[in-house]
Amino acid sequence: MMTGNHHAIEIRELHHVYAGPGGGDSIAALRGIDLTLPAGQFVALVGANGSGKTTLARHINGLLLPTHGQVQVNGWDTRDRTAWPHIRAQVALVFQRPEDQIVATTVADDVAFGPENVGLPSEEIERRVRQALETVHMWSCRHRLPHLLSVGQQQRVAIAGALALHPTYLLLDEATAMLDPAGRQEVEALLQRLHAQGMTIVSITHRMEAVVPADRVIALAAGRVAFNGTPRCFFADADRLAELRLAPPPAVALAIHLRRYFPDLPTDILTVEEIATALARMWPGEPTDFSSPSSSLLCKTIAGDCPPAVTVEGIQYTYMSNTPLATTALMDAQMEIHTGEVVALLGPTGAGKTTLLQQIAGLASPQMGRITLFGRDLEELRADHHTLRQWVGMLFQRPEEQLFETYVGDDVAFGPRQLGLDRDAVRERVRWAMEMVGLPFADYKDRFTQSLSGGEQRKAALAGVLALRPRLLLLDEPTAGLDPQTRRDILVVLERLNQDAGQTIMIATHNMEDAAELAHRVYVIAEGEVIMGGPTRRVFCQQDSLVSLGLESPAATVIAQALRKRGLPVPMDVLTLDELEAVLQVSMKRRGDAL
Amino acid sequence: MSRRKRTPEWEFLRYVTLGQYLPTGSFIHRMHPAFKLLVFGLLVAAVTFSQTITVNLILLVTMVVLVRLARVPVRHALEGVRLALPALLVMAVFQVLLPPKMVTMAGSDGACLSLWAWQRFVVTDCSLRLVVVSVARLIELIVLTTLLTSSTTTTELAYGTEALLSPCRRLGLPAHQLAMVVTIALRFVPTLALQMERIVKAQTARGADFGLDGRWRFIRMIRRLLPLLVPLFLVSLRRSETLVVAMAARGYTGNARRSHRIRQRVRPADYLALGIAGAFCVLMFVLDFKA
Numbered sequence: 001m002m003t004g005n006h007h008a009i010e011i012r013e014l015h016h017v018y019a020g021p022g023g024g025d026s027i028a029a030l031r032g033i034d035l036t037l038p039a040g041q042f043v044a045l046v047g048a049n050g051s052g053k054t055t056l057a058r059h060i061n062g063l064l065l066p067t068h069g070q071v072q073v074n075g076w077d078t079r080d081r082t083a084w085p086h087i088r089a090q091v092a093l094v095f096q097r098p099e100d101q102i103v104a105t106t107v108a109d110d111v112a113f114g115p116e117n118v119g120l121p122s123e124e125i126e127r128r129v130r131q132a133l134e135t136v137h138m139w140s141c142r143h144r145l146p147h148l149l150s151v152g153q154q155q156r157v158a159i160a161g162a163l164a165l166h167p168t169y170l171l172l173d174e175a176t177a178m179l180d181p182a183g184r185q186e187v188e189a190l191l192q193r194l195h196a197q198g199m200t201i202v203s204i205t206h207r208m209e210a211v212v213p214a215d216r217v218i219a220l221a222a223g224r225v226a227f228n229g230t231p232r233c234f235f236a237d238a239d240r241l242a243e244l245r246l247a248p249p250p251a252v253a254l255a256i257h258l259r260r261y262f263p264d265l266p267t268d269i270l271t272v273e274e275i276a277t278a279l280a281r282m283w284p285g286e287p288t289d290f291s292s293p294s295s296s297l298l299c300k301t302i303a304g305d306c307p308p309a310v311t312v313e314g315i316q317y318t319y320m321s322n323t324p325l326a327t328t329a330l331m332d333a334q335m336e337i338h339t340g341e342v343v344a345l346l347g348p349t350g351a352g353k354t355t356l357l358q359q360i361a362g363l364a365s366p367q368m369g370r371i372t373l374f375g376r377d378l379e380e381l382r383a384d385h386h387t388l389r390q391w392v393g394m395l396f397q398r399p400e401e402q403l404f405e406t407y408v409g410d411d412v413a414f415g416p417r418q419l420g421l422d423r424d425a426v427r428e429r430v431r432w433a434m435e436m437v438g439l440p441f442a443d444y445k446d447r448f449t450q451s452l453s454g455g456e457q458r459k460a461a462l463a464g465v466l467a468l469r470p471r472l473l474l475l476d477e478p479t480a481g482l483d484p485q486t487r488r489d490i491l492v493v494l495e496r497l498n499q500d501a502g503q504t505i506m507i508a509t510h511n512m513e514d515a516a517e518l519a520h521r522v523y524v525i526a527e528g529e530v531i532m533g534g535p536t537r538r539v540f541c542q543q544d545s546l547v548s549l550g551l552e553s554p555a556a557t558v559i560a561q562a563l564r565k566r567g568l569p570v571p572m573d574v575l576t577l578d579e580l581e582a583v584l585q586v587s588m589k590r591r592g593d594a595l
Numbered sequence: 596m597s598r599r600k601r602t603p604e605w606e607f608l609r610y611v612t613l614g615q616y617l618p619t620g621s622f623i624h625r626m627h628p629a630f631k632l633l634v635f636g637l638l639v640a641a642v643t644f645s646q647t648i649t650v651n652l653i654l655l656v657t658m659v660v661l662v663r664l665a666r667v668p669v670r671h672a673l674e675g676v677r678l679a680l681p682a683l684l685v686m687a688v689f690q691v692l693l694p695p696k697m698v699t700m701a702g703s704d705g706a707c708l709s710l711w712a713w714q715r716f717v718v719t720d721c722s723l724r725l726v727v728v729s730v731a732r733l734i735e736l737i738v739l740t741t742l743l744t745s746s747t748t749t750t751e752l753a754y755g756t757e758a759l760l761s762p763c764r765r766l767g768l769p770a771h772q773l774a775m776v777v778t779i780a781l782r783f784v785p786t787l788a789l790q791m792e793r794i795v796k797a798q799t800a801r802g803a804d805f806g807l808d809g810r811w812r813f814i815r816m817i818r819r820l821l822p823l824l825v826p827l828f829l830v831s832l833r834r835s836e837t838l839v840v841a842m843a844a845r846g847y848t849g850n851a852r853r854s855h856r857i858r859q860r861v862r863p864a865d866y867l868a869l870g871i872a873g874a875f876c877v878l879m880f881v882l883d884f885k886a
Binding site for chain 2 (some may be wrong): 052058061063084085089092093095097099100101102103104105106108109112113114115116117118119120123126129143144145147161162165239301358361363371385386389392393394396397399401402403404405415418419450464465466
């Protein structure tokens with residue numbers, strides 16, 4: 001039965017209660033949502049973890065049914081079973097992890113899955129598969145195997161699978177969280193293009209920069225709508241953002257801080273361009289003409305005469321060598337990491353970062369080249385398992401999926417026990433590691449591993465590696481897919497380890513902010529080769545080269561360069577917002593004194 | 596690097612030749628899946644019932660020709676054989692030394708030549724021939740299977756199976772559901788291999804020793820297995836849960852009223868291939884029978 005608005009999603013008094021495990025406490029995920037989403041808008045759905053975003057998205061295409069209230073899609077009620085095929089074809093849903101939503105074993109077969117379910121004739125399916133794959137620029141990969149594609153490519157296949165249903169509404173549940181900057185920009189550009197063609201887009205995201213171009217922001221808090229309006233209005237209220245446990249995008253954050261010195265700064269600044277223009281207009285006196293690179297400030301440097309922890313010479317590695325599926329991951333990689341340094345490995349997905357870390361951890365031996373660890377040849381060290389494990393510890397991507405003991409304490413103790421330490425020593429190490437990552441030993445050691453939240457599991461996994469007390473700590477995407485608060489916690493742990501204990505750290509990441517905050521030096525890898533390397537500041541200044549590699553500079557660096565273009569005296573190698581604020585404050589004072 | 600390696604290399608995906616589709620676009624790739632399965636069945640029958648060395652020689656040559664026709668690298672097709680080689684050798688030794696009763700019985704009639712005897716072990720030319728034939732048959736079967744999976748996507752396999760089983764639907768056989776189960780199981784094989792590889796590496800990085808040497812290695816391996824299986828199991832469960840939701844979100848309802856992208860018309864070439872395979876199969880039977 002069709003009633004109501006035929007061109008909108010209408011949600012009335014929606015409540016959803018999840019039954020607790022084993023008939024235990026039930027959890028109210030949604031507590032009375034009233035929303036109308038007219039067709040044609042680009043809506044950003046935001047909120048802290050557990051605020052009900054995913055639950056709401058699943059209600060919109062009828063995967064969940066209201067405990068109380070009503071959801072209508074173009075007039076079809078989601079409770080009406082016979083309407084499900086219509087609703088699912090109207091509202092397509094894309095999930096966070098592409099590998100979880102791919103059904104078939106080739107790209108084209110997977111895209112065809114939706115249209116096949118609707119029962120379209122095969123010529124029409126073929127036409128739609130082609131159209132959808134061309135839209136996401138994956139037509140040339142149609143025969144490839146999805147599990148051998150990069151995550152960014154896989155996510156584009158997943159979106160193509162959604163598009164092939166010709167939906168009116170495209171719902172994305174943190175669909176860019178696992179992607180590198182290039183992959184993310186591709187997907188975001190694709191969404192803009194689809195929106196321009198008239199598709200309604202509802203995007204759940206933690207990334208506030210992605211909210212800025214939206215037509216509308218809907219913020220959820222504890223299962224209720226806490227805000228529903230334009231992004232400009234949303235970000236203008238700093239207190240509300242704090243209350244919702246959301247961080248403003250960098251330009252907005254800087255504006256909030258600078259308002260202390262420039263009380264007249266408009267309250268509704270959203271973009272980098274806007275803040276640069278506003279500051280240039282308000283800058284006391286004429287802007288200086290100023291193009292020569294200024295000296296760097298607050299430079300974190302490490303004494304050059306520290307002994308090397310790792311040297312990598314001409315490493316080469318090919319996966320599945322001697323099979324038709326052979327792919328070369330590393331070609332002639334060179335680098336040197338000093339003791340006490342934090343070095344970031346940057347590069348697009350598939351560049352070889354993970355492979356390189358695994359080589360250094362001695363988990364695979366290179367087909368050519370040599371790695372030296374603390375002065376010893378790695379091949380030689382591999383025969384000495386115990387020493388190797390105490391020298392190098394590695395945290396894998398999504399390490400929370402690799403926890404296997406029932407209790408947190410036991411899982412953290414796995415490493416030390418393998419080393420053959422006695423009970424007390426193991427206990428001491430576990431205590432230290434757990435306290436270090438912010439999981440108090442007494443409270444957490446007897447908790448069930450699987451009952452921890454995702455963020456806590458990540459911390460427990462980190463503790464498991466720290467408990468080995470490795471001289472060299474390797475981390476593969478330690479902050480990927482985390483909410484802002486947990487990400488911050490992890491960064492603080494790593495910074496403390498390095499500053500207090502002189503821990504040598506190598507971190508592979510596609511989050512430039514992580515590198516900007518932590519790393520003394522940066523290596524950029526692309527297609528298996530090291531193509532840039534040097535102090536973090538120097539590398540991040542080279543914005544154009546980074547962009548051409550599918551990377552980006554940290555937000556503060558981008559803002560600083562926009563300010564310089566308008567003649568403000570800002571050094572070009574600013575890395576963090578705090579630094580930028582300090583610089584602006586200092587130069588304003590200097591200018592005030594001079595006047 | 597000729598140095599002896601203590602820590603083994605982990606590349607589980609390398610060993611998963613099942614479901615490794617190689618898109619070369621050959622004639623064999625483009626065959627109608629149902630017909631391809633029928634031809635496959637005929638060839639399997641020809642291999643299984645082959646008795647003589649001559650027939651097996653012809654079959655081996657045929658396999659190589661088919662692999663070339665499919666434009667699949669011969670090395671890739673033989674990879675499965677290489678992995679099965681130790682098992683094949685063990686089997687061969689046992690069959691030579693302890694041939695089935697009927698072969699030794701034939702020996703006592705004087706039809707077989709005793710070549711070597713020691714206590715109760717007797718090697719006759721009959722038992723040798725039997726070993727050569729059975730090893731050849733297994734190799735042919737492995738190559739044939741690799742050929743099928745590398746020239747047919749799992750979706751096509753499922754579609755072919757469904758098409759062949761559809762007459763049985765009247766008997767209450769859930770042909771569609773069976774086909775979907777097979778597709779998804781095959782789709783997860785490489786995923787699980789990759790996942791397993793990651794878990795083994797992560798645990799090695801935390802001090803677990805998977806090096807496969809030293810005394811008690813068998814016991815050690817068993818003890819290592821549990822920490823591997825728990826995360827693998829949890830991840831698979833979580834994955835299948837999300838997959839179910841993702842499939843439902845894309846309109847899958849579990850009934851057979853789906854359509855297929857690959858409802859390609861049956862072409863004359865498909866009938867031709869089936870005919871040739873049938874004739875070939877009969878020819879092999881005749882050759883066997885005569886010998």
